[in-house]
Amino acid sequence: MNVHLPESVDEAVGLLGAGVLLAGGTSVMPHVGPTTSLVSLRRVGLTGIERDGDTLTIGAATTLARVGREVPFLHDAIESIASPTIRNLATIGGNLFARQPHGDLAVCLLALDATVSIIDADGAREVGVLEAEGLVTSISFKEPERWFYTKAMRRRQNSASIVTVASDGARIALGGVAPRPVRATAAEAALAEGDIAKAAELSVEAADPFDDAYASAWYRRRVLPVHVRRALTEE
Ligand SMILES: Cc1cc2nc3c(=O)[nH]c(=O)nc-3n(C[C@H](O)[C@H](O)[C@H](O)COP(=O)(O)OP(=O)(O)OC[C@H]3O[C@@H](n4cnc5c(N)ncnc54)[C@H](O)[C@@H]3O)c2cc1C
Structure with missing residues (x-):
């Protein structure tokens, strides 16, 4: 070396x-x-x-x-x-x-x-x-005025993302659901209209998920809207 x-x-x-x-x-x-x-x-x-x-x-x-x-x-x-x-x-x-x-x-x-x-x-x-x-x-x-972040993972430490959601209340970026981090632009448009439920639903349009040891592509796509909604409503 x-x-x-x-x-x-x-x-x-x-x-x-x-x-x-x-x-x-x-x-x-x-x-x-x-x-x-x-x-x-x-x-x-x-x-x-x-x-x-x-x-x-x-x-x-x-x-x-x-x-x-x-x-x-x-x-x-x-x-x-x-x-x-x-x-x-x-x-x-x-x-x-x-x-x-x-x-x-x-x-x-x-x-x-x-x-x-x-x-x-x-x-x-x-x-x-x-x-x-x-x-x-x-x-x-x-530094954003508002900030939302959530990461679904299997355990608290050393666990990669199943779904990661980060947002400043206008932009929404996703991890775990595509080969690279992605902006959920359709979801952002719905969020701009104040419709969090629609933003959550449309977030899957940005997803191109994969299978790995943490979760299947099917599961990632399925739970993505739930985590987008939870992130944006701080549930
Ligand atoms: C057990 C384990 C668990 C992990 N869990 C997570 C997790 O949950 N979430 C998460 O986000 N990450 C996780 N990681 C990944 C880790 O956080 C990232 O790999 C880390 O941020 C990489 O930083 P590094 O400085 O160690 O990069 P390095 O390993 O030194 O480099 C990584 C890559 O970046 C390039 N690089 C580094 N610095 C520069 C630079 N200044 N300019 C250009 N290229 C550069 C290198 O050439 C290389 O290609 C985990 C890693 C391990 C080992």
């Missing part, structure tokens, strides 16, 4: 393509083999949480545990992810690339319409949550 340890963002960008980017390692490390090359972000910085009015900017290598401590409205979402041990290692940047049914924070960031700052061979730019590539340096979003 070959590990690059860049000490700056510029150095890390220069090493893109020389190996797999490694942040907390909670997703990467189980797949590492003797011939794997890694580019560790450990010494690059990219940690911290800054506030500018109601806008938060979080460094990509900030741990989930720290986000949960310092961003109160995301506390419950963070607590629904994995276990304290994993949350102390796992980063917000890494969560953007977690494969569903993981990636609960990415679902929240999609509901928040977060902006992802990236750098790659084409330079630095800002993209949406689902367009993240290259080196993610930070993630910014406005």
